Amino acid sequence: MPEKTVTTARSNSKTVLVAGGAGYIGSYTCKALAAAGYMPLTYDNLSTGHRWAVKWGPLEVGEIADRRRLDEVIGRWRPNSVMHFAACISVAESVENPSLYYRNNVAATLNLLEAVRSHNIGRFVFSSSAAVYGIPGQTPIPEDHRLEPVNPYGWSKFMVERILADFNRAHGLASVSLRYFNAAGADPDGCIGEDHDPENHLIPIVLEAVIGRRKSVSIYGTDYDTADGTCVRDYIHVADLAEAHVLALRYLLKNTGCSAVNVGAGRGWSVRQVIETAEKVTGSRIHVVEGARRPGDPPVLVASAHQARKLLGWKPSQSGLENILQTAYNWHRLKGQRPGTQPAGDASHRTGDGK
16 A cells, blocks of 8 residues: 655745754754754754754754654654754674664664655755775775675665665655765864764774873774775865755755765875874874774775765865864863763774764
């Protein structure tokens, strides 16, 4: 039996449902949406997001797997578009617990998409990942590169992209999937920055070592086929990433297809280079512990952002590594003094695309 369509009042063209809007990238994107004249409506279960990060619009607490709650919230606020950030994000955890990633990142997202369809919402911006490429055969990586993930996290993002393409063909849902490279940095105004528990991203872990919140930084793998033997990643400032979401939404106001674009700076930095640059920016020495490779980590991930420039008119302006580290350092030095934030404890470095 076909799914029943929910009858809703006329949508509000300025209201954007932001699933996962209390997280790192989601909350910064809410700030960018508000500055662009939209009203971001955060929908978050607060399992990893924070109430204090919801500053630019209302918060509705709920699970994307809870269809009844989604229908209630969407029916009340009548959003015109959806941005979806809510996901589990650790590569290492996905290898250890794949069912969590397929249940949360795929099955729950399908539930959200069914609610979107039922309420006749026509635009969807998806937080995807460079992990869909797996181990790339060329660098920088173009969007038409083969998609062959090497970990469950990457496969979960791949599957949602596939579902979005099918929803576009079957139901006319217009979407843009933004394939993030490594989001990093913090708001220069000090409003928003990374606050994960446990922390699993390299740059905040490095800075926590500088500040004294952890004893050392672990490098997982020093024998990769790279210039210094450590993994190379493309780091994109969260402000540039948030701008890409706003531009993707504007693109969908005029286009009805299904697109996927890379969002990266187009330059790679190795783990050692990040540590050395952090030492330069902060004037501190960082104790490093070298370890073995972890399963699921590709040696090099660097973006070609040609499609983002062509389709969205996007160009990063704040993604120099020193600027990323300086803004992140300013945030982490004061993080424990902000209401609702807590200094991080000692933990190991795990990579992922934080939302």
